[in-house]
Amino acid sequence: MLLSLGTATLMAISMANGSAKDRQSETFLKKAIEGNFAEVSMGELAQQNGQSDAVKSYGRMLSTDHGPANQKALDAAQGLGMNSPSGPSAKQKADHDKMSKVSGASFDRMFATHMIADHQKDIAEYKKASKSKDAAGEYAxxxxxxxxxxxxxxxxLKAGN
Incomplete structure (x- = not known):
């Protein structure tokens, strides 16, 4: 009886660890999908409100790169059987709304600063997630x-301003 109780406890612990890892991957993918949606919309905004050709070009690059990346993230999420977000987070929407009220050189400066901070944070999260041996890790x-x-x-862009 004692042996089977110990075995059951070990099984429960390993299942809990597995589900914690799955939750970590799901949390990462949720944030990645929201981030991709946000980057596409920010890219479109940069093309509309940016002053410099460099900012407009960067906006096109964001939309071009993050659209297909989002499809890969959505596929990974589906592979894990999770429900995927259908747009950016509330904070990302608020950032977009705030920046949509700015244009010209002021937009270019604000946009470059935002993109640096955002991509630094993203790279750190993606590097951490890339250690997972699942669809989320492969995507990252x-x-x-x-x-x-x-x-x-x-x-x-920031240096150019």
């Missing part, structure tokens, strides 16, 4: 180089 690993390119470009 495949996006880090693109996020780094976005960060480097955002830094060059």
């Amino acid at each position: 690993s495949g996006q880090i180089d693109t996020l780094q390119k976005h960060l480097d470009t955002a830094k060059s």
Whole structure:
């Protein structure tokens, strides 16, 4: 009896660890999907409100890169059997709304600063998630180089202002 109780306890612990790992992957994917939706809309906003050609070009790059990335994230989420968000988070929507009221050189500066902070945070989260040996980890690993390119470009935008 004692042995089977110990075995049951070990099984419960390993199942709890597995589900904690799954929750971690689901949390990451939820944030990644919301982030991709936000980046696409911010990219569109940059093309409308940006003053410099560099900011408008960066906006196109965001929309072009984050659209397909989001499809990969949605596929990974489906593979984990989770419900996916259908748009950006409330904070991301608020950031977009705030920036939509600005244009010209002021927009370019605010946008570059926001993109640097956002991509630095994203890269850290993606690197952490890339250690998972599941669909979320595979997705994260495949996006880090693109996020780094976005960060480097955002830094060059900031330097140009």
